[in-house]
Amino acid sequence: MRVGVFLFDGVDLLDAGGPYEVFLTASRLAARDGLAAPFEVITVSRTGEPVVAYGGLGLAPQAGIADCGPLDVLIVPGTIDVDAATGDDDLVAAIDHLAAASGLTASVCTGAFLLAAAGLLDGREWTTHWEDVDLLARRLGADRAVRGVRWVDADDVVTAAGLSSGIAMALHLVDRLAGRELAERTARQIDDDWHPDGVAAHHAGLS
Amino acid sequence: MRVGVFLFDGVDLLDAGGPYEVFLTASRLAARDGLAAPFEVITVSRTGEPVVAYGGLGLAPQAGIADCGPLDVLIVPGTIDVDAATGDDDLVAAIDHLAAASGLTASVCTGAFLLAAAGLLDGREWTTHWEDVDLLARRLGADRAVRGVRWVDADDVVTAAGLSSGIAMALHLVDRLAGRELAERTARQIDDDWHPDGVAAHHAGLS
Numbered sequence: 102m103r104v105g106v107f108l109f110d111g112v113d114l115l116d117a118g119g120p121y122e123v124f125l126t127a128s129r130l131a132a133r134d135g136l137a138a139p140f141e142v143i144t145v146s147r148t149g150e151p152v153v154a155y156g157g158l159g160l161a162p163q164a165g166i167a168d169c170g171p172l173d174v175l176i177v178p179g180t181i182d183v184d185a186a187t188g189d190d191d192l193v194a195a196i197d198h199l200a201a202a203s204g205l206t207a208s209v210c211t212g213a214f215l216l217a218a219a220g221l222l223d224g225r226e227w228t229t230h231w232e233d234v235d236l237l238a239r240r241l242g243a244d245r246a247v248r249g250v251r252w253v254d255a256d257d258v259v260t261a262a263g264l265s266s267g268i269a270m271a272l273h274l275v276d277r278l279a280g281r282e283l284a285e286r287t288a289r290q291i292d293d294d295w296h297p298d299g300v301a302a303h304h305a306g307l308s
Numbered sequence: 309m310r311v312g313v314f315l316f317d318g319v320d321l322l323d324a325g326g327p328y329e330v331f332l333t334a335s336r337l338a339a340r341d342g343l344a345a346p347f348e349v350i351t352v353s354r355t356g357e358p359v360v361a362y363g364g365l366g367l368a369p370q371a372g373i374a375d376c377g378p379l380d381v382l383i384v385p386g387t388i389d390v391d392a393a394t395g396d397d398d399l400v401a402a403i404d405h406l407a408a409a410s411g412l413t414a415s416v417c418t419g420a421f422l423l424a425a426a427g428l429l430d431g432r433e434w435t436t437h438w439e440d441v442d443l444l445a446r447r448l449g450a451d452r453a454v455r456g457v458r459w460v461d462a463d464d465v466v467t468a469a470g471l472s473s474g475i476a477m478a479l480h481l482v483d484r485l486a487g488r489e490l491a492e493r494t495a496r497q498i499d500d501d502w503h504p505d506g507v508a509a510h511h512a513g514l515s
Contacts, residue, residue: 115475115498118325122471125363129388144365151368156332158351159368161358181336210499230499251499263499264329265475268322291322292417292437292458292470294501 102173102278105145107199108162109192111185114154115264116178116209117144123271124174127279127287139279145169147195155181166195174274175203178267179210179230186211187218197221207259207274209267216258217241225255230263251299268293309380309485312352314406315369316399318392321361322471323385323416324351330478331381334486334494346486352376354402362388373402381481382410385474386417386437393418394425404428414466414481416474423465424448432462437470458506475500 104124106117121142128138146152149165164170177196180186187193197219200206208216213229214237216222226245229237238244247253252261252270254277261270272295276284281297288295311331313324328349335345353359356372371377384403387393394400404426407413415423420436421444423429433452436444445451454460459468459477461484468477479502483491488504495502 113329114321114325115329118321121363121365122320122322142363151366156328156349157370158328159358159366161366161368163364232497263497265472265498265500268472290439290470291472293472 102140103171104140104142104174104176105169105172105199105203106142106176107178107196108144108146108152108154108160109180109186110152111180111182112152112154112160112178113180113210113264114156114158116212116267117154117160117176119265119268120176120207120209120271122291123268123275123287126290127275127283130286130290131279131283139275139283143169143172145199147192166199169199172199172203173205174278175199175206176271177206177208177212177215179208179212179214179264181211183211183214183233187214193218205257205259205274207261207270209261209270210263213237213260214240216260221258222260225258226253227255227258227260228253228262229260232263249300251296269295269299273297273299309347310378311347311349311381311383312376312379312406312410313349313383314385314403315351315353315359315361315367316387316393317359318387318389319359319361319367319385320387320417320471321363321365323419323474324361324367324383326472326475327383327414327416327478329498330475330482330494333497334482334490337493337497338486338490346482346490350376350379352406354399373406376406379406379410380412381485382406382413383478384413384415384419384422386415386419386421386471388418390418390421390440394421400425412464412466412481414468414477416468416477417470420444420467421447423467428465429467432465433460434462434465434467435460435469436467439470456507458503476502476506480504480506
């Protein structure tokens with residue numbers, strides 16, 4: 102399966118880097134056992150040109166939307182400046198384009214606002230960063246927000262809560278797409294205290 | 309305080325991206341409250357030229373060791389191909405150079421092997437990824453490894469366990485350098501289930 106991590110100016114490095122590392126690690130562990138690597142990870146920006154992450158680090162993706170090829174999983178990370186991202190029509194159109202050709206689209210943190218802007222949350226349950234759930238619920242009109250969880254799996258659209266929750270959500274996708282055993286080994290390999298049920302006990306009551 | 313995140317070919321994105329995001333977030337939260345931002349984060353490669361992270365993503369750092377200026381905290385992430393990194397004399401010399409001019413040097417995951425190669429673990433307690441602790445202990449001759457923890461704080465040298473533990477270690481540094489309250493707010497902001505005592509219950513018995 103081909104996993105594309107979408108990058109854009111202002112992207113949060115941890116939102117992108119968590120799932121990137123999870124899928125790479127799952128494939129490395131499978132390959133170590135002589136099995137076929139379940140995931141190929143590719144980073145994609147709209148044009149294929151470098152972008153600048155929040156904080157100033159430059160990121161040079163491996164492809165643009167025109168040449169990244171078909172994706173099975175599209176990861177859309179979040180950003181601090183949500184209005185700049187959702188107000189960028191070319192950016193939203195790029196996500197819409199990639200999502201339409203992907204089997205599964207998953208956001209991390211405020212990446213849910215980009216999915217919403219592309220119409221991908223309509224009629225589905227979703228989550229986002231605890232600080233922003235109410236804002237996005239108002240924006241969407243109908244509140245199908247789920248609070249106090251690490252991620253919401255609405256079949257072909259999966260949304261994660263804040264930053265570190267993207268790691269937990271990616272482990273869930275490994276579980277769903279390649280099995281529980283590999284997901285648990287991947288969690289152990291990246292030293293993450295992953296719970297397959299996705300409950301985020303530590304921020305219950307905050308969101 | 310100036311925090312430098314060191315980048316090199318093969319660097320693990322999550323090892324680098326976790327602390328990068330933690331220090332940026334802590335500063336943003338402080339600035340929101342009208343306080344001085346406690347941390348400035350800068351990414352640094354040996355030459356200042358771009359590097360390629362494990363998995364193929366290009367990273368364009370903000371400075372090289374010649375022009376990054378003095379650092380208060382140096383973060384050394386890990387890599388899968390430890391032998392390639394520790395066998396690169398220029399890379400080890402760059403870390404030695406930066407560490408000598410920094411008040412505090414902290415590794416994530418197999419970054420501890422780079423600190424060891426630069427002589428920074430001699431006579432100190434340390435940790436690394438649970439899978440590699442025994443190897444590094446043999447390499448160092450005297451086993452001052454600490455197992456089953458998220459990080460080891462040996463004053464001017466701090467070492468973290470595997471990948472995600474770099475996030476926990478960075479939160480500990482926020483705690484140590486800017487206070488417990490900001491560390492706890494930062495953990496909540498990045499949706500991380502941080503424990504100030506650094507015990508990694510989930511991998512006790514594995515390492």
